[in-house]
């Protein structure tokens with residue numbers, strides 16, 4: 001197996017606060033990796049660094065052998081680093097079909113096209129419809145986004161990301177706040193992704209984490225505390241301490 | 254329905270033969286508002302200085318005619334081209350900042366142009382205005398007549414062609430991308446969209462059509478005054494979109510018609526207070542019909558459909 005993503009001494013300070021500190025970490029191609037840690041540990045900030053929304057204070061990011069530390073967020077998406085958001089970031093004024101088609105069109109550089117109506121871009125619309133259907137959203141395609149259930153909006157968030165054809169998918173708490181009966185849809189979707197997509201999953205629900213992950217990284221106070229197999233992490237004394245006696249099977253605060 | 258709408262200018266021509274200049278003005282204002290709608294209603298770029306591009310177009314067309322090139326269609330294209338170029342260059346200044354900065358920068362650009370036009374009196378006629386705009390016949394056939402017949406049809410046709418082009422743009426993938434940028438720029442960046450490039454393009458195209466509207470005014474009235482660059486012109490276009498509804502291609506046209514007719518009517522019955530009544534009307538509209546006239550129309554259509562569905566059941 002080869003390394004798809006690597007960070008070296010990656011840090012980010014906000015004023016006096018070190019949100020991410022000196023994280024050196026490598027992700028294998030095709031990985032099923034979870035990133036866990038208490039609230040405020042710096043998990044979202046780490047994703048913001050990887051996607052380029054937030055510039056690092058120190059350190060380097062390498063993706064597929066290329067130094068992408070200074071690359072714009074758009075350029076990183078084009079190289080295949082795609083994320084979902086902890087808080088839904090959708091287009092409320094669009095239907096899911098339009099939103100996913102827009103991602104497809106942007107990916108193919110066709111969103112510049114001005115003279116042919118959207119309705120005549122059959123390839124993009126068909127691809128979007130197929131993608132939505134494969135995530136079980138076929139019946140919600142034309143419903144205004146705001147009228148879809150929260151759990152399915154979380155799925156749509158993933159669907160939009162998949163439309164970008166990610167090589168590396170960064171999922172920021174995809175199941176957070178989703179009622180029990182809709183959680184499985186989300187985790188099945190993630191579990192069924194092809195191995196050509198590497199996945200880094202942030203999640204608080206330890207059931208989901210242990211079901212999905214082949215490796216787990218633990219971030220505490222911005223620093224990478226432990227990285228290993230689920231067994232190694234579950235039995236690590238430092239991890240237990242960091243969670244202050246909370247059982248790892250219970251969702252962390 | 255749409256065909257009927259675009260046939261309206263024909264009966265209007267016969268019904269209001271003596272008010273044609275007003276109708277011509279409405280067509281020009283509608284085009285100007287449409288150009289602002291692309292920028293504001295679709296791309297979400299706020300602007301208080303859209304008159305800058307209108308004025309540039311007006312002076313371009315006017316100056317060409319004064320200096321010996323009175324051919325209307327190429328003059329209009331030149332007006333659009335100059336405004337497009339200016340829009341492209343200024344977009345980099347405008348798009349840098351937040352909404353508040355954008356308001357300030359657009360306002361500043363239009364005020365600088367107004368001041369420049371005022372100072373360059375040898376070129377623009379300054380406060381006296383630019384006289385001697387003589388237009389050649391359109392296609393060498395249709396003379397601009399005293400009654401404004403030619404100007405009317407010319408303006409209506411230019412409005413129609415621009416409308417078709419702008420509607421094609423907003424219904425294209427690019428139009429969808431603009432809605433995306435307006436709706437959620439964070440998400441747009443996360444799908445790898447070149448947000449800034451989209452905005453530059455929208456601003457540039459909007460400026461170009463504003464230039465065509467300005468050129469049209471210069472040619473139709475055969476006169477250009479500093480007024481084309483004035484703040485109240487930018488404000489007027491904003492009001493038209495509030496009245497008609499923004500982010501909807503017909504909004505600009507309905508709004509322009511309603512605004513000018515209302516203005517005429519109110520200033521006729523209360524010459525001193527018409528602005529007060531216009532303001533009062535706007536407040537009512539904003540309170541009770543956020544989507545403007547086009548929003549009301551859509552709500553009406555929805556309700557009709559619903560009652561029809563219920564009757565069918």
Ligand SMILES: Nc1ncnc2c1ncn2[C@@H]1O[C@H](COP(=O)(O)OP(=O)(O)O)[C@@H](O)[C@H]1O
Pocket residue numbers: 014017019037038039040041042043044045046
């Ligand atoms: N843009 C920001 N400005 C200032 N502080 C921030 C910013 N983003 C995150 N932080 C801080 O960085 C720390 C880590 O936050 P975050 O990455 O969201 O943690 P997590 O996702 O693990 O819960 C928190 O203390 C948070 O308040």
Ligand SMILES: [Mg+2]
Pocket residue numbers: 043044045086
């Ligand atoms: Mg977080």
